[in-house]
Amino acid sequence: xxxxxxxxxxxxxxxxxxxxxxxxxxxxxxxxxxxxxxxxxxxxxxxxxxxxxxxxxxxxxxxxxxxxxxxxxxxxxxxxxxxxxxxxxxxxxxxxxxxxxxxxxxxxxxxxxxxxxx
Amino acid sequence: xxxxxxxxxxxxxxxxxxxxxxxxxxxxxxxxxxxxxxxxxxxxxxxxxxxxxxxxxxxxxxxxxxxxxxxxxxxxxxxxxxxxxxxxxxxxxxxxxxxxxxxxxxxxxxxxxx
Numbered sequence: 001x002x003x004x005x006x007x008x009x010x011x012x013x014x015x016x017x018x019x020x021x022x023x024x025x026x027x028x029x030x031x032x033x034x035x036x037x038x039x040x041x042x043x044x045x046x047x048x049x050x051x052x053x054x055x056x057x058x059x060x061x062x063x064x065x066x067x068x069x070x071x072x073x074x075x076x077x078x079x080x081x082x083x084x085x086x087x088x089x090x091x092x093x094x095x096x097x098x099x100x101x102x103x104x105x106x107x108x109x110x111x112x113x114x115x116x117x118x
Numbered sequence: 119x120x121x122x123x124x125x126x127x128x129x130x131x132x133x134x135x136x137x138x139x140x141x142x143x144x145x146x147x148x149x150x151x152x153x154x155x156x157x158x159x160x161x162x163x164x165x166x167x168x169x170x171x172x173x174x175x176x177x178x179x180x181x182x183x184x185x186x187x188x189x190x191x192x193x194x195x196x197x198x199x200x201x202x203x204x205x206x207x208x209x210x211x212x213x214x215x216x217x218x219x220x221x222x223x224x225x226x227x228x229x230x231x232x
Contacts, residue, residue, distance in 0.1 A: 004160075037223075043207065045161070045223040091160050103149040103213055105174065106221060108160030 002027045004094050006109035013082050014117050021077045021112045023092030029053075031097035034068065034075045035106065040088040048090075051075065052097075082116045089113045120144070122224035124210050130230045131200045139195045139227045143212030150193050151221060152185055153209040161209050167193060168215075200231045 003026040013019045025034065036048040049059065051068050059066050063080045079086055093106040123142040131137050143150050148169050153161035154177075163177040169190035178185070182201075187193040197204055207228050211221035 042225070043228075044225045045209065045211075047220055047222070050220055093160075103151075103166070103168075103215060103221075105151055105163035105166055105177070106153075106161070106211075107163070110158075110160045 002029075002032075002094050002096070002107045004092050004107055004109035006092055006112050008112045009110070010113045010115070012115045012117060015084060016081050018078060018080050019082050019114065019116075021079075021090050021092075021114070023075045023077065023109060025073050025075065025092070025094045027094060027096070029096050033095045033097070035093040035095070036066065036075075036077050037091045037093060037108075038088045039091060039111070045091070048077075079114075082114075084116050084118050087114060087116045122210055122212050122222050124208075124224040124227050126227060127225060128228050128230075130232060133200060133202060133231055135200055136196065136198045137200055137229060139197075139208050139229070141193045141195070141210030141212075141224060143191065143193070143210070144222055147212035147214050147222075148190070149213045149215060149221075150187060151211045151213075152193070152195050153211065154179075155207040155209055155226070157206070164195070164208075197229075200229075202231050205229055205231045 005024045032053045034051045038046040065078045067076045089111045091111045093108045095106050096104040125140045150167040152164040155161040165185045166174040167187040182198045184196045207226040209226045210224045213221045
């Protein structure tokens with residue numbers, strides 16, 4: 001069975017601080033995908049990143065960076081110089097490898113609520 | 119282009135009533151997913167369609183939940199004889215199968231059963 005654990009329920013930081021959101025996953029699949037989504041107070045899930053299991057390169061996008069470590073089954077997300085607009089619930093998710101012309105559902109963690117205080 | 123839309127955005131039902139929630143996926147997306155998100159939790163998978171075929175309904179919590187997508191586009195999630203534990207946000211997502219497997223989510227329908 002697949003499982004995603006986000007141990008941090010809530011985090012509060014002061015604006016401009018860096019913050020890392022942890023994600024640990026479990027799967028027996030050899031090929032899988034990892035995701036991060038942002039859910040602002042409006043409620044809509046916003047896609048941030050997708051990573052496949054064969055690509056362990058870290059990725060940076062502006063103030064966002066992701067660290068994928070297969071050896072520890074972790075896919076952590078860092079926000080540098082946090083801003084008030086970063087306040088949201090962040091979800092890590094896992095899916096199996098899509099088959100030919102078929103997709104697979106996402107398994108989500110419980111989310112981490114990030115509050116950035118001005 | 120237009121994203122995934124869901125209606126209604128909010129629904130209040132009395133216990134025992136039947137409800138129907140609608141999802142309009144992104145045009146051309148063959149895959150459609152329904153998820154249930156309880157308060158303070160992550161979304162949980164309910165069911166999956168590929169075109170009009172319901173390929174996976176393993177996440178439906180009881181036989182009171184029923185989903186359909188008769189023409190491979192719009193989908194409806196129906197809950198019969200609603201219970202208080204059905205109160206949640208119901209999210210719909212769609213995706214293509216052309217290599218971009220990202221699931222695009224709608225705004226959700228918040229169901230409150232009183």
